[in-house]
Each structure stands twice: as C-alpha cells, then as structure tokens.
Amino acid sequence: MVRGKTQMKRIENPTSRQVTFSKRRNGLLKKAFELSVLCDAEVALIVFSPRGKLYEFANVSTQKTIERYRAYIKDNINSKTVHQQDIEQIKADAEGLAKKLEALEAYKRKLLGEKLDECSIEELHSLEVKLEKSLISIRGRKTKLLEEQVSKLREKETKLRKDNEDLREKVYAEKLLLP
Template identity: 90%
Template sequence: MVRGKTQMKRIENPTSRQVTFSKRRNGLLKKAFELSVLCDAEVALVVISPRGKLYEFASASVQKTIERYRTYTKDNVSSKTAQQDIEQVKADAEGLAKKLEALEAYKRKLLGEKLEECSIEELHSLEVKLEKSLHCIRGRKTQLLEEQVNKLKEKVTQFSPTCWPTVT
C-alpha cells in the first residue's frame, strides 16, 4: 500500500494531532539514536510537546553538546560573518553608487546636458518621455487654473448684483 503525501499544515483534530505527535516524536528519537550509533556522531535532540512536556535524547550530555554548539557558532559567527558582512556592505555600496551615477546621468540627459553621448534611439526615447511629462504638467496646470476660475466665479456669485454700483 502506498502512502499519500502528507500536507504540511496543522492537524485540526486534537486526538489525531496528539497521535501524530507521539508517533513522529518516537520516530525522530529513534533516528537520532541510529545516527549517533551508526555514524559515531554527537547528537542532542530536545522536543517539547504542546502541553509542555520535555523529551530529549543525547549521545553524550545535552549540556555538553549545547555548549559545544555555542562555542562553535560563536567562533564561526564572529570571524566569518563579520568579514562576510563587510564584503556584503561594500558590494551593496558599490551597486548603489553605480545606480546613483546612472540616475544622475539620466537626469542630466533629461535636463538637456551631455546629449552628444546619446544615440538617435536614446534621443527619441527622451523626447517621448519629455512629451509625456509635458502633457501631464499641462494637464495639472489646466486643472489648477480651472479650479481657481471656479472659485472666483463662486465669489462673484456670492455678491448680489443689487449691491453693485450702478453706472450712469
């Protein structure tokens, strides 16, 4: 009989969840033991149940294995990651500097500077982009002017024509 693939999500039924926890915990503890015996590896496994019960296996002392782990990671983290972090920051800074230079060159081209470096395709692309920008700017300007005219019309209509001086 072939088992189906188990979907990795929380089991909603509490009884099924507890049964699965017990079976998988026992299997995990067995695998940890087998790994330590067959490969002469130092293994420490700690499992805490949803109810807070502790299950552990250690081929040596759990405390000794944890201390060994901490010492190993502390030494490696402090030397390797510091150097890697420095290199990563340098690489990021170089990448950002290149992006900044490219953006500044693009800005200069939009302002009409250093156009002699541009090809015909680049010049055409700049022209199209500037025309689109100009269209948007003119549209916004027209909208603001219309709003001002409407406000002025409202002010004019607030005053009654009877209040205006008559011209003779």
C-alpha cells in the first residue's frame, strides 16, 4: 500500500504532532548516524523539541563540530567580504577607465577637427596651440630623417664616384697595354 504525500504544514492535533516529531526525530538521528558511518563525514545534529528538550547526535564532538563550523563561516564571510570589496573596486576602476576613454576619444575627435561645434574659443585656441606644437615636433623629426637620407645618399654618391674613377683608370691602363 502506498502512503499519501504529506502536506508540509503545521500539524494541528498536539498528539499527532508529538508522535510525528518523535518518529521523524528518530529517523533523522538514524540518517545522521548512517551518514557519519558510511561516508566518514563529521556530523553534528541538534534538535530541540517543542517543549524545549534537547536531542543531539555527533560522531566526533558537538562542540568541536560547532567550532569548526564557526571558523568556516568566519573565513567564508571574510573571503566573501574581501571578494565583494574587490569586485566593487574593479567596478569603480572600470567606470573610471570608461570615463577616461570617453574623454580621450572626444579629445581625439577634436584634434581631428570633428565635433568642434561644442568647443569654446578658449578650447579652440588651446587645440590650435597643441596642434602647432605637434606640427613643430613632427616637422623636426621629418627634417632629421630627410637629412639622414641625404647624408647616406651623399656617402653613396662619393663611393660611386670613386668606384667610377677607379674603373676609368683601369680601362685607360688596359688601353695602354694593348698593342
């Protein structure tokens, strides 16, 4: 015969409630014992009856298990708190970096001559001065590179002239030696 599903609500009849408590308490204690034996788990079970009577089971020591539990919870809460603080810090850093990136992109657009409608006279003057400084720096670097190229080409020209002169002398010497 199949038992019907028990509804999960308070049993109103005090006698039935006490009988159910007693049976389920014994079943729970038995399951705790089986778990500790079969799985070599550290188990502590504490149950107070509706009248305040204590029932407990521990395969080691209830006190040791509770202390271990408290230490575990304390460590977990601390690590979660630190972890949560890290997450908050990372979020704040990401928001700050996003704002900086947005500002840099806006500045880059202004340097490229885009969206200048939003700029005041002072901002436009500041951009102009910065661009002129950049141009001076760019032109200086370009001039230096061109001077280096010219210097290398002059060295190459000098070498080629010398090689050419050596070849002429060689050809002239061969003509004199021919009968």
